[in-house]
Amino acid sequence: MAQKIRIAVTPGDGIGPEVVAEAVHCLEALRSRHNLPMEWTRFPWPSHAWHEENGESMPADALDQLKQYDAILLGALGDPGPVDDPDRYLLPDSISLAPLLDMRKGFDQWVCERPARLLPGARQYLADERAKDIDMLVIRENSEGEYVGQGGRLRKGSPDEVATQMEVFTRRATDRIIRYGFEQARLRAAARAEEGKTRHFHTRDGKTCESQVCIVTKRNALRYWGDMYTEAFEELAKQYPDVATHHELVDAACMKFVQAPWAFDVVVASNLQGDILTDLAAVLSGGMGVAPSCNLNPDDPSMPSMFEPTHGSAPDIAGQGLADPTAMLFTTARMLEWLGRKNPAIAAAGRELYDAVAADLAENAGTTRGTQEIGKAVRDRL
Amino acid sequence: MAQKIRIAVTPGDGIGPEVVAEAVHCLEALRSRHNLPMEWTRFPWPSHAWHEENGESMPADALDQLKQYDAILLGALGDPGPVDDPDRYLLPDSISLAPLLDMRKGFDQWVCERPARLLPGARQYLADERAKDIDMLVIRENSEGEYVGQGGRLRKGSPDEVATQMEVFTRRATDRIIRYGFEQARLRAAARAEEGKTRHFHTRDGKTCESQVCIVTKRNALRYWGDMYTEAFEELAKQYPDVATHHELVDAACMKFVQAPWAFDVVVASNLQGDILTDLAAVLSGGMGVAPSCNLNPDDPSMPSMFEPTHGSAPDIAGQGLADPTAMLFTTARMLEWLGRKNPAIAAAGRELYDAVAADLAENAGTTRGTQEIGKAVRDRL
Numbered sequence: 172m173a174q175k176i177r178i179a180v181t182p183g184d185g186i187g188p189e190v191v192a193e194a195v196h197c198l199e200a201l202r203s204r205h206n207l208p209m210e211w212t213r214f215p216w217p218s219h220a221w222h223e224e225n226g227e228s229m230p231a232d233a234l235d236q237l238k239q240y241d242a243i244l245l246g247a248l249g250d251p252g253p254v255d256d257p258d259r260y261l262l263p264d265s266i267s268l269a270p271l272l273d274m275r276k277g278f279d280q281w282v283c284e285r286p287a288r289l290l291p292g293a294r295q296y297l298a299d300e301r302a303k304d305i306d307m308l309v310i311r312e313n314s315e316g317e318y319v320g321q322g323g324r325l326r327k328g329s330p331d332e333v334a335t336q337m338e339v340f341t342r343r344a345t346d347r348i349i350r351y352g353f354e355q356a357r358l359r360a361a362a363r364a365e366e367g368k369t370r371h372f373h374t375r376d377g378k379t380c381e382s383q384v385c386i387v388t389k390r391n392a393l394r395y396w397g398d399m400y401t402e403a404f405e406e407l408a409k410q411y412p413d414v415a416t417h418h419e420l421v422d423a424a425c426m427k428f429v430q431a432p433w434a435f436d437v438v439v440a441s442n443l444q445g446d447i448l449t450d451l452a453a454v455l456s457g458g459m460g461v462a463p464s465c466n467l468n469p470d471d472p473s474m475p476s477m478f479e480p481t482h483g484s485a486p487d488i489a490g491q492g493l494a495d496p497t498a499m500l501f502t503t504a505r506m507l508e509w510l511g512r513k514n515p516a517i518a519a520a521g522r523e524l525y526d527a528v529a530a531d532l533a534e535n536a537g538t539t540r541g542t543q544e545i546g547k548a549v550r551d552r553l
Numbered sequence: 554m555a556q557k558i559r560i561a562v563t564p565g566d567g568i569g570p571e572v573v574a575e576a577v578h579c580l581e582a583l584r585s586r587h588n589l590p591m592e593w594t595r596f597p598w599p600s601h602a603w604h605e606e607n608g609e610s611m612p613a614d615a616l617d618q619l620k621q622y623d624a625i626l627l628g629a630l631g632d633p634g635p636v637d638d639p640d641r642y643l644l645p646d647s648i649s650l651a652p653l654l655d656m657r658k659g660f661d662q663w664v665c666e667r668p669a670r671l672l673p674g675a676r677q678y679l680a681d682e683r684a685k686d687i688d689m690l691v692i693r694e695n696s697e698g699e700y701v702g703q704g705g706r707l708r709k710g711s712p713d714e715v716a717t718q719m720e721v722f723t724r725r726a727t728d729r730i731i732r733y734g735f736e737q738a739r740l741r742a743a744a745r746a747e748e749g750k751t752r753h754f755h756t757r758d759g760k761t762c763e764s765q766v767c768i769v770t771k772r773n774a775l776r777y778w779g780d781m782y783t784e785a786f787e788e789l790a791k792q793y794p795d796v797a798t799h800h801e802l803v804d805a806a807c808m809k810f811v812q813a814p815w816a817f818d819v820v821v822a823s824n825l826q827g828d829i830l831t832d833l834a835a836v837l838s839g840g841m842g843v844a845p846s847c848n849l850n851p852d853d854p855s856m857p858s859m860f861e862p863t864h865g866s867a868p869d870i871a872g873q874g875l876a877d878p879t880a881m882l883f884t885t886a887r888m889l890e891w892l893g894r895k896n897p898a899i900a901a902a903g904r905e906l907y908d909a910v911a912a913d914l915a916e917n918a919g920t921t922r923g924t925q926e927i928g929k930a931v932r933d934r935l
């Protein structure tokens with residue numbers, strides 16, 4: 172018998188537990204129907220470190236515990252803090268997100284993948300009808316760059332204060348994320364070919380390719396790593412002559428995401444610029460309510476990857492059964508596909524779940540349904 | 554007689570000279586009609602420093618020369634380099650933008666202002682009809698932050714390379730840009746009141762205000778300056794109890810710019826984040842073809858401010874008379890309003906030009922017209 176796959180389920184804060192509950196119901200349904208070798212453990216660790224009398228925040232050895240699992244399914248992190256006490260009130264997302272960044276770093280989840288596809292039934296924010304053709308994958312470098320957390324505050328709080336923040340980029344991490352982008356571009360072209368579809372992208376020297384990687388930097392202002400990214404990209408591109416290459420500056424890329432997003436295929440960006448572009452990508456797919464996300468470590472099987480929807484913890488609607496679990500369910504589907512790399516039955520369950528969520532979305536466009544209602548409707552399709 | 558106002562006109566690269574020509578014709582028309590005390594000098598300095606045999610690139614003492622003027626009217630900078638020579642080919646915007654950043658820094662143009670308003674006739678990229686109500690002003694810190702250009706490349710070109718880029722933020726520059734934001738919010742509320750309009754913004758403690766400042770950071774990941782910005786904002790807000798305050802993280806801000814941009818009033822952001830948000834703001838107003846921009850030094854009259862459209866030099870259509878001068882003309886109108894702070898006749902000429910450009914835009918929605926045709930149509934309305 173295949174080895175059991177073990178999933179750590181961390182519902183987190185706010186609407187996290189509600190949407191995760193629906194994900195777990197779907198996992199249960201898929202497991203029993205297909206007799207899948209997988210199990211999960213729930214870690215009820217809300218992130219509110221501010222709430223001193225609360226003992227169940229993420230423990231110090233959280234990463235050690237989670238490392239025993241094949242994947243982490245995370246609901247949402249982010250606790251607004253003591254909202255009734257203005258002096259202790261924290262901005263949403265301000266302190267409670269450390270666990271998220273700790274997991275990404277601790278498990279070297281160096282790829283953050285966020286696809287953008289406007290599925291039938293999802294809200295269309297752009298006026299142009301071609302928005303229906305949006306089909307891109309934004310790949311964010313998830314391990315370094317702007318997020319290294321180095322810097323400080325000199326003369327803190329004084330009128331002469333100087334705050335610094337260091338961005339650190341290594342060629343090793345740059346190469347691996349760019350290479351990952353090229354590999355994904357090839358896979359996407361192959362998947363399209365299987366479905367009998369093709370897309371065409373033009374290179375500067377007049378060649379036509381069936382996939383494209385667009386590298387995003389701000390090299391005209393942030394020259395050091397911008398140049399390194401560009402050189403790494405040009406160098407690696409030689410190994411992928413079948414993939415068209417394209418460069419954008421981050422400001423222009425954001426603009427083009429709104430003006431002509433259907434022209435993109437794979438987009439590779441730094442940690443912060445990728446953060447921004449993936450949020451825009453989420454809008455392009457209909458908004459946070461439907462946008463999946465994952466944090467992957469593709470090369471070290473001892474490190475769990477982490478799957479979380481792009482949305483936050485939405486404390487304002489938490490506990491009311493109003494949150495849309497669609498993004499969480501798409502995320503769960505993506506997790507199963509990932510875990511199924513070595514187990515076709517699990518991968519198939521992932522596609523089954525994806526199709527069920529997509530079908531539910533398409534049939535219920537414009538309706539207002541509660542969390543459980545949507546979860547059940549999806550389950551009924553499995 | 555009032556002192557003569559002197560404008561340095563720097564057409565720059567690509568389509569710059571074409572659109573600037575229309576701006577100058579409008580300035581001429583306004584000057585002769587209203588007998589305005591202003592004059593201008595043309596500096597034909599394309600930026601192609603790559604082109605070694607060319608002698609007329611921006612000279613070393615360019616800033617000294619420009620400092621003699623009250624304002625700089627810039628067309629566009631950015632030269633793609635020797636496109637026919639792949640080995641020397643530079644990415645568009647890659648090296649030729651130094652003059653732009655040098656001017657901003659050299660003249661301490663610490664405010665970059667880009668309004669977003671979807672005027673009748675401008676292209677609407679968003680599906681929601683409320684896009685017509687978009688009326689925001691994005692204010693970008695233009696003097697430091699991510700753009701200080703500090704950092705380097707260790708072991709350049711090797712697989713062990715490390716590239717660093719330092720972000721440096723001072724409390725002084727942070728305070729002044731935030732204060733500027735609050736002042737603009739008040740001015741906007743007053744201007745609305747004069748037109749008999751009001752907008753309402755709610756504060757966290759349930760108060761209603763007639764204007765709002767939204768501060769953008771990424772303080773959950775870039776903690777040092779994010780916290781300093783937040784503290785400076787909270788501190789200064791006490792002096793503006795009539796202005797509502799709001800915080801956004803940059804990723805969420807970009808998303809909301811697409812999802813509900815009509816909810817924003819004044820937005821204050823750092824140099825890089827402001828760069829991104831102002832490009833999105835340009836899309837919200839109909840795209841680069843109509844979006845004005847200015848780089849201001851509001852407190853040192855010895856330093857010229859610089860006015861440039863948001864668009865680039867568009868080398869692909871340069872010299873063909875196809876470029877839309879609308880953004881350039883709006884930018885020119887903004888320059889006149891700025892220069893008219895002490896001369897009501899010049900300010901009035903700025904409003905006259907603005908109204909003429911807006912009227913031309915409204916009446917010609919969807920038509921394809923050449924650069925000169927649009928310029929003439931606007932002039933005919935003056």
Ligand SMILES: CC(C)[C@H](C(=O)O)[C@@H](O)C(=O)O
Nearest residue numbers: 264268271272446773774804
């Ligand atoms: C919560 C925050 C630290 C995080 C990030 O910036 O990476 C989030 O925005 C995301 O995109 O996952």
Ligand SMILES: CC(C)[C@H](C(=O)O)[C@@H](O)C(=O)O
Nearest residue numbers: 391392422646650653654828
């Ligand atoms: C050309 C570039 C350096 C510049 C910037 O990033 O400031 C441009 O994008 C802008 O917004 O004016």
